[in-house]
Amino acid sequence: MTQDALLQTLGLRKEFGGLVAVDDVSFVVPEGSIVSLIGPNGAGKTTFFNMLTGVYKPTAGRVIFLGEDLTTKPPHAFTQRGIGRTFQNIRLFKNMTALENVLVGMHVRLKGNLVEAILRTPRVRHEEAAARATARELLEFCGLRRKDEEIGKNMSYGDQRRLEVARALATQPKLLLLDEPTAGMNPQETQEFTEFVGRLRTERGLTVLLIEHDMRVVMGVSDRVTVLDYGEKIAEGTPQEIQRNQRVIEAYLGTAAVSS
Amino acid sequence: MRARLVKAVADAWWLVLSRFGLSRHRWQTLPRLTRRTVKAVVWVALGLVLVAFFGVWKLSALAVAAVVLVLVVPPYGKVTFRGRPVGKAILPVAVLALAITYPFYGVVSSMPQLPIFGPVPQMSTMVGMAVFTMMALGLNFVVGYAGLLDLGYVAFYAMGSYMAGWFASSQFADQNINFGGIGVAPGVTGFHFSIWLVLIMAGIATAIIGVIIGLPTLRLRGDYLAIVTLGFGEIMPQVARNGDSLFGFNLTNGTGGITPIDGPGFGGWFHHHLGLPANYLTLGTNADRVFFWTALVLVLLTVFASARLRDSRLGRAWIAIREDEVAAAAMGVPLMRTKTWAYATGAFFGGVAGAYYASYNGGAFPDEFFFNISVFILCMVILGGMGNIWGVIFGACFLEYLDREGLANIGAWLNGHFGPGGSDFQIWHKTLDVPLYEFGIFGAILVIVMLFRPEGLIPSSRRAAEFREGVHDEPLYDVEHDERLYTPETT
Numbered sequence: 058m059t060q061d062a063l064l065q066t067l068g069l070r071k072e073f074g075g076l077v078a079v080d081d082v083s084f085v086v087p088e089g090s091i092v093s094l095i096g097p098n099g100a101g102k103t104t105f106f107n108m109l110t111g112v113y114k115p116t117a118g119r120v121i122f123l124g125e126d127l128t129t130k131p132p133h134a135f136t137q138r139g140i141g142r143t144f145q146n147i148r149l150f151k152n153m154t155a156l157e158n159v160l161v162g163m164h165v166r167l168k169g170n171l172v173e174a175i176l177r178t179p180r181v182r183h184e185e186a187a188a189r190a191t192a193r194e195l196l197e198f199c200g201l202r203r204k205d206e207e208i209g210k211n212m213s214y215g216d217q218r219r220l221e222v223a224r225a226l227a228t229q230p231k232l233l234l235l236d237e238p239t240a241g242m243n244p245q246e247t248q249e250f251t252e253f254v255g256r257l258r259t260e261r262g263l264t265v266l267l268i269e270h271d272m273r274v275v276m277g278v279s280d281r282v283t284v285l286d287y288g289e290k291i292a293e294g295t296p297q298e299i300q301r302n303q304r305v306i307e308a309y310l311g312t313a314a315v316s317s
Numbered sequence: 318m319r320a321r322l323v324k325a326v327a328d329a330w331w332l333v334l335s336r337f338g339l340s341r342h343r344w345q346t347l348p349r350l351t352r353r354t355v356k357a358v359v360w361v362a363l364g365l366v367l368v369a370f371f372g373v374w375k376l377s378a379l380a381v382a383a384v385v386l387v388l389v390v391p392p393y394g395k396v397t398f399r400g401r402p403v404g405k406a407i408l409p410v411a412v413l414a415l416a417i418t419y420p421f422y423g424v425v426s427s428m429p430q431l432p433i434f435g436p437v438p439q440m441s442t443m444v445g446m447a448v449f450t451m452m453a454l455g456l457n458f459v460v461g462y463a464g465l466l467d468l469g470y471v472a473f474y475a476m477g478s479y480m481a482g483w484f485a486s487s488q489f490a491d492q493n494i495n496f497g498g499i500g501v502a503p504g505v506t507g508f509h510f511s512i513w514l515v516l517i518m519a520g521i522a523t524a525i526i527g528v529i530i531g532l533p534t535l536r537l538r539g540d541y542l543a544i545v546t547l548g549f550g551e552i553m554p555q556v557a558r559n560g561d562s563l564f565g566f567n568l569t570n571g572t573g574g575i576t577p578i579d580g581p582g583f584g585g586w587f588h589h590h591l592g593l594p595a596n597y598l599t600l601g602t603n604a605d606r607v608f609f610w611t612a613l614v615l616v617l618l619t620v621f622a623s624a625r626l627r628d629s630r631l632g633r634a635w636i637a638i639r640e641d642e643v644a645a646a647a648m649g650v651p652l653m654r655t656k657t658w659a660y661a662t663g664a665f666f667g668g669v670a671g672a673y674y675a676s677y678n679g680g681a682f683p684d685e686f687f688f689n690i691s692v693f694i695l696c697m698v699i700l701g702g703m704g705n706i707w708g709v710i711f712g713a714c715f716l717e718y719l720d721r722e723g724l725a726n727i728g729a730w731l732n733g734h735f736g737p738g739g740s741d742f743q744i745w746h747k748t749l750d751v752p753l754y755e756f757g758i759f760g761a762i763l764v765i766v767m768l769f770r771p772e773g774l775i776p777s778s779r780r781a782a783e784f785r786e787g788v789h790d791e792p793l794y795d796v797e798h799d800e801r802l803y804t805p806e807t808t
Contacts, residue, residue: 110647136649148644150637152779160630161637165649167630171658174629175622181629210782228649 062121063088063232063264064109064140069118071104071288078104080288081118086232091258091265093275095299096285097308102268103145105285106236109266110142111135122232137165141230143221145237145268149209155220156205159192162227192227199223200253215246222253232264233257239271251277276300284308350392357389371432377422378429384415416613419443420606435726440605442721446714447612448674453697453713454619454706455666460695461704461777462632463659464639465535466543469550471690472530473523473664475557477671478681480519482575484510485676488567499582500596512581512676516615516669523668524661531660535653538642547688554686569683576680581611581673598679608677615673616710619666623706626662635659636779689756693720696759700766702773711775716759724752 064086071079079101086092094102107113109120111132119128122138141162150158167188169181196205199219204212212220218238225233235254239247251274257263269275275282276296284292284299286308292299299305331341344352361382368378388411396404422428423443425436438446452474459467482488485498487507495501498509510518534545561571569575580598588595597607626632634655637645646652675681693716701712728751735744751758766773772783 112643112647131651131653132646133649133651136647142647144644144647148641148647150640150644152640152782153633153636157633157636161633161645161650162648164630164634164637169630171626171629171631171662174631175625177625185630208782224648 061088062086063123064266065121066109067119067121069105069108069120070116071101071108071113072116077288079108079115079285082285082288082290083118084283084290084293086264086266087281088231088264089258089262090280091254091267091278093267093269093279093282094285095269095272095275095282100285101288102285103236104288106142106234106268109135109234110140133165136228136230139229139231140234141225141228141232142234143218143225143236143238145240147217147221149217149220149224151210152208154206154208155196155201155212155223156189156192158209158220158224159195159227160188162224163188163192164228166227166229195223195226196220199226214241218242218250226257226261230263232266234266234268236268237270238267239269239274247271247274250274254278350390353392354390357386361385367432368429373430373436375427375429377427381429388412413613413617417610420609433727433730434723435730438718438722440609442718444605444608444612444677445674445721446717447609447616448670448677449694449697449717450710450713451612451616451619451670451673452667452694453701453709454616454623455663455670456694457623457698457704457706457709458626458635458659458663458666460698461709462627462639463635463656465656465659466539467546467660467663468543468688468691468695469530469546469548469553470663470667470694471686471688472550472553473527473667474671474674474690474694475553475681475683475686476523476526476664477519477668477673478675478685479557479569479575480522480668481512481515481578481672481675482569482681484508484515484518485512485579486575486577488570488575497584498579499584500580500598509579511584512579512672515676516672519672520665520669523671524665526668527661527664528657531657532653535656535660547691550688550691554683557681557683557686569681572683574680574682574684576682578675578679578681580679581608581676612673612677615669620706620710622662622666627706631655631658640783692756693759696763699763699773702776704779705773705775705777708773708775708777712773719758720755724755724758727751 062085065084067083068081069079069083070077070081082105094105096102104113108115111127111130111134115128119126121127122135122140125138127135127138150161153161167184169184173181193205196202199222201216201219201223204216207216209217209220222233222235222238238254239250242250254265254267254274255278257265267275267279279296282292282294282296282299283290284302284305286304291304291308292302294302334344335341347355365378365382368374388408393404393407396402396407420440420443423437423440425439428437430436452470455473456467456470459465459470485508487505487509489508490506492508493506495509497511497514499511501509530546530549534542534549537545557569558572560569561567561573580596582596582598583591583593585595587593594600594607597604597611600607634645634650637648637650638652638655642652694713697712697716698709699712700716701710702708728749731751732748735742736748737743737746770776
């Protein structure tokens with residue numbers, strides 16, 4: 058194991074009935090890096106992601122985060138240890154305000170319990186006030202200034218994406234998993250978002266793992282790229298290496314296109 | 318269909334009004350307060366006319382009308398006192414004051430009577446309404462806040478009642494412990510704890526039962542959860558019914574139930590120094606009103622806890638689970654623990670209400686704890702508006718009133734007008750026993766509410782939106798198929 062590995066998987070495998078969605082994938086996310094996971098549709102990227110956050114339990118293999126084996130833990134344990142995520146098809150709490158969405162994200166970082174909440178002890182009051190202030194800061198950081206009282210479902214698509222990131226950041230992650238964050242964005246928004254991901258690392262010291270289709274984002278921001286095809290890892294390396302890799306080109310364009 | 322019907326009625330209405338010089342346009346240009354006042358006055362006047370011609374007229378009807386107008390018309394929300402917004406508290410305080418003073422004015426002989434519904438509820442009915450309000454608010458934690466369908470809530474009611482039976486009666490005759498028990502003659506055996514202590518014990522014991530039931534069942538989702546809770550709701554009364562010989566030990570006294578259960582009271586010291594009633598059961602005709610006030614205090618505590626928890630970290634987590642379980646888990650909400658808290662909290666209040674009701678009724682009888690009670694309480698929550706405290710209070714009061722008096726009154730009115738010897742014209746020849754059709758009528762009410770206002774009569778805005786659009790919570794593959802997902806965390 059490398060010294061600075063934040064997240065590591067060992068032979069991670071997921072079968073749905075007879076279908077092997079992810080086939081013995083081992084890979085490492087070094088601390089402080091931005092790693093991208095790419096691959097054609099149906100390559101098993103999101104399934105892989107879901108195993109990294111405890112939403113799916115792997116059929117075989119292990120997920121190791123900060124040296125701790127989290128494989129059999131429930132999702133909230135992953136969040137608690139410092140893995141935050143967004144969803145490919147936005148899964149906000151649609152009828153809650155932006156602020157409340159972020160506050161739910163803070164759940165594991167707050168302590169107030171049932172009795173304290175009923176009695177509204179000074180500790181809970183301070184904690185709530187502080188949480189609200191932090192939530193507002195996060196919303197502002199994600200470009201959602203003065204939108205804290207807006208209901209999730211009434212927000213624009215771009216804002217919903219931003220809110221998902223804000224909510225994930227509220228869990229105070231060390232590693233942030235973004236599942237196709239630029240899907241449905243126009244080139245302008247995509248450009249802004251790429252810069253935003255860079256800021257997450259420089260300003261917040263986050264490690265980022267990205268699933269992405271847009272090659273400009275992938276090549277522009279990642280340190281390393283991992284390529285999945287039919288559940289298997291077919292290549293790994295710097296963006297430049299990946300762009301030249303024969304198997305990757307075949308996977309994306311088809312064998313016929315390459316050989317002709 | 319429904320929209321067209323509403324529009325047709327509205328069109329006809331405005332057609333009539335415009336004949337008298339009030340067009341729709343002109344009405345809408347009037348200030349809001351004016352429109353509100355006019356509407357309220359028209360409705361109240363209509364009510365007075367109905368009472369005068371078809372009900373029983375008393376001069377106090379005018380007072381009732383005035384109170385309704387004062388409550389409904391002014392826009393209290395904007396009222397401030399020394400710069401602080403106090404408006405939101407005015408209505409609840411007024412309603413509470415009306416409830417507290419009810420025993421003084423709510424006398425059948427001095428109050429007007431609505432047509433069909435008949436006289437105002439009696440004190441014993443009011444006690445039932447308060448107790449069931451508490452239970453409905455308890456169920457609201459589970460169904461309204463956390464969005465978990467619980468069809469076995471009666472189990473908690475039963476548990477609370479039997480706790481009172483065990484710790485405030487002579488059920489265990491080989492014991493002789495009196496710990497603040499009221500009205501217990503010297504030499505009477507059994508556990509006799511003070512009812513106030515028993516209420517707390519019942520709440521805690523029931524919450525523990527809630528956790529025990531919850532741990533294995535809350536892994537399930539939706540329909541499966543409903544079926545399992547239904548099973549537990551059936552198990553409890555069966556155990557109560559057959560618990561007179563558990564391995565030779567008489568736990569529940571079987572179908573006879575445990576009776577008598579001690580009444581509440583504060584004892585001699587408090588009676589002398591603070592004027593609190595020493596023993597509720599010796600108050601005679603005034604007993605019911607004291608029972609009612611005590612129940613009101615319990616309801617207030619429940620409302621207080623409901624409101625506080627709704628706006629807390631835990632409450633947000635409940636709502637998040639209701640909206641999207643997978644996202645909530647991914648955001649760090651521990652599903653099992655959070656759901657179990659909802660269950661335990663709901664169970665706690667169900668248990669306290671059950672114990673109090675047992676003390677009021679003077680016994681715990683297995684016949685009271687059948688499935689229909691679970692559905693009855695669920696109906697209260699659904700009818701009023703899931704997740705909304707006002708809605709649940711209204712639903713509980715209305716349905717419990719119908720159950721205790723309303724249906725009988727309606728039946729009497731129907732028989733009086735259309736039954737044998739009816740005063741108007743006779744339609745049926747055998748007396749119709751309306752309360753017999755109680756659950757059919759409740760079912761019909763529920764179907765109508767679900768068709769026309771699925772979010773309940775007084776919904777929370779969030780719940781209303783969820784009902785209109787449906788909740789977006791597609792379980793991921795593992796959630797449906799892999800029970801390992803929810804292994805409780807051991808670290």
